Amino acid sequence: MSLHRRTWLKAAGATLAGLWVSACDRLTRNPNFMGFIGSAENLSRQVQRAVTDRNALAREFSPADISPDFRPNGSLNPRDPEYVALREGGFADYRLVVDGLVERPLSLSLEEIRALPARTQITRHDCVEGWSSIGKWTGARLGPLLARAGLKPEARYLVFHCADTLAEGPNGRYYESIDLIDARHPQTILAYEMNDAPLPVKHGAPLRLRVERQLGYKHAKYVMRIEAVESFAHIYGGKGGFWEDRGYEWYAGV
Amino acid sequence: MGKRRRVLVPRHGPVVRITHWVNALAVIVLLMSGLQIFNAHPALYWGQTSTFARPWLSIRMVETPDGPRGVTTVGNRYADTTGLLGWTGRHGDRRNQAFPAWATIPSWRDLASGRRWHFFFAWLFVLNGAVYVAVTVLSRRRRRMLLPTREQLRLRHVLAEVADHARLRFARGEAARSYNVLQKGSYLATAFVLLPMMVLTGLCMSPGFNATVPWLIDLFGGRQSARSLHFLTAALTVLFVLVHLAMVLASGPWNNLRAMITGRYAIELEEERT
Numbered sequence: 001m002s003l004h005r006r007t008w009l010k011a012a013g014a015t016l017a018g019l020w021v022s023a024c025d026r027l028t029r030n031p032n033f034m035g036f037i038g039s040a041e042n043l044s045r046q047v048q049r050a051v052t053d054r055n056a057l058a059r060e061f062s063p064a065d066i067s068p069d070f071r072p073n074g075s076l077n078p079r080d081p082e083y084v085a086l087r088e089g090g091f092a093d094y095r096l097v098v099d100g101l102v103e104r105p106l107s108l109s110l111e112e113i114r115a116l117p118a119r120t121q122i123t124r125h126d127c128v129e130g131w132s133s134i135g136k137w138t139g140a141r142l143g144p145l146l147a148r149a150g151l152k153p154e155a156r157y158l159v160f161h162c163a164d165t166l167a168e169g170p171n172g173r174y175y176e177s178i179d180l181i182d183a184r185h186p187q188t189i190l191a192y193e194m195n196d197a198p199l200p201v202k203h204g205a206p207l208r209l210r211v212e213r214q215l216g217y218k219h220a221k222y223v224m225r226i227e228a229v230e231s232f233a234h235i236y237g238g239k240g241g242f243w244e245d246r247g248y249e250w251y252a253g254v
Numbered sequence: 255m256g257k258r259r260r261v262l263v264p265r266h267g268p269v270v271r272i273t274h275w276v277n278a279l280a281v282i283v284l285l286m287s288g289l290q291i292f293n294a295h296p297a298l299y300w301g302q303t304s305t306f307a308r309p310w311l312s313i314r315m316v317e318t319p320d321g322p323r324g325v326t327t328v329g330n331r332y333a334d335t336t337g338l339l340g341w342t343g344r345h346g347d348r349r350n351q352a353f354p355a356w357a358t359i360p361s362w363r364d365l366a367s368g369r370r371w372h373f374f375f376a377w378l379f380v381l382n383g384a385v386y387v388a389v390t391v392l393s394r395r396r397r398r399m400l401l402p403t404r405e406q407l408r409l410r411h412v413l414a415e416v417a418d419h420a421r422l423r424f425a426r427g428e429a430a431r432s433y434n435v436l437q438k439g440s441y442l443a444t445a446f447v448l449l450p451m452m453v454l455t456g457l458c459m460s461p462g463f464n465a466t467v468p469w470l471i472d473l474f475g476g477r478q479s480a481r482s483l484h485f486l487t488a489a490l491t492v493l494f495v496l497v498h499l500a501m502v503l504a505s506g507p508w509n510n511l512r513a514m515i516t517g518r519y520a521i522e523l524e525e526e527r528t
Contacts, residue, residue, distance in 0.1 A: 009503075021361055024286070028360040028367050037374035044373060052466040059468050067303050124302060124477060126461050128365065130295035131304040132477050213465045247366030253462025254373060 058212035078164035100227035103150030139191035265519035290368030296352030302476035
């Protein structure tokens, strides 16, 4: 190949690459396009829901598999005054509120939550960033708790309101939501113990959601209130979660 | 010696031509959005979990007494890759940038958007690939085009082809009608091993899929192993594309491009003297 031809090819290649990169950037800034390619999330969810038994369990591991370096993420030590006061009181004044579309709203102390039907599981936590850690969780099963509160027929989602503020601005408070398939899944628990010890603050004390079969950001920490809703469109950014409002998928099973 | 005559022979059917270009688009988007996703946690591990202090591969910005450097580590070996991998090398920049902005979609750090691009084009890639595989397996002509003949599989023949390729000497005349054994081998390996591996290792990173098909992740040695294999298989795919493009350029780019666009490939035949 002649030198001239090689220079020409290189220039053409660089120009094409530059055009390609700026085209992709422009498309990423276009909400219609991102909404369109984001629709693949619905396809992924429907296909996974169709081929997966709704009670299929996430893999459980043996105690030897537990990660000594389980990484915390998101809020590590919330500075919200309400939370700081609870933490300083050893969570003695903590109450989990269950309300919204329920027949019998609840307000439960940690003692009462510990008395609920519990489950212990050693599972792998997969972060959306790409890393994984294995931990042992003990907590109250969400299914029986919901049965106690009595979901109204129009309830379709549970919204988990958290104590921590993770970003500045009006929608900076952490929250998450799941549907009733995941809510009633046997491994879905409100964990108060991690690796046989009280749940540490950096992992969400006093109570964190475990919704195995989904990525880490669904596992809301510092849960204060569970609200049963028909739709989450009116809550914060309307996408059903702190990270969902920032572009991440609501269905985090992929 | 007879006069040479150039004839256009049918090479690729419409389905293969369309799926080839859709696949090319999907693979480019998947690669670049995949690098965006990798940049969110630029380290790889073996097994189920991340042993954060001991990745087998990491691409990171490291603070040194002389300021930040981009450092790529593989096992116990490391290399300063400032300007390309780990750190941009721009003064005042203190961000970890494993793969550079020009290699990712979008060019800025945005995991959420990178995932959207990745999963949309993953579906496109899988559906398009399924059409290609179905046509290839069902069509007798296509099967004959890709499967090596007994003659081609002889060691001496393979070695001779390797020697010819190394000298950039390509088949002419009648011999150019069909793929040579190295083409057949690399196309088969890419379409039926490498790219399906990309899909399977990718699926194993989905916690929902893992609950559905728990044995597949064990086959790959755990979730972090699957992530490592996904990355390594992507690297092999890049290698295939580079060699493929080099071969297309060296063996007549316009003729090859025409064959994949119009379906017709030119070969030169000896004119029979009368």
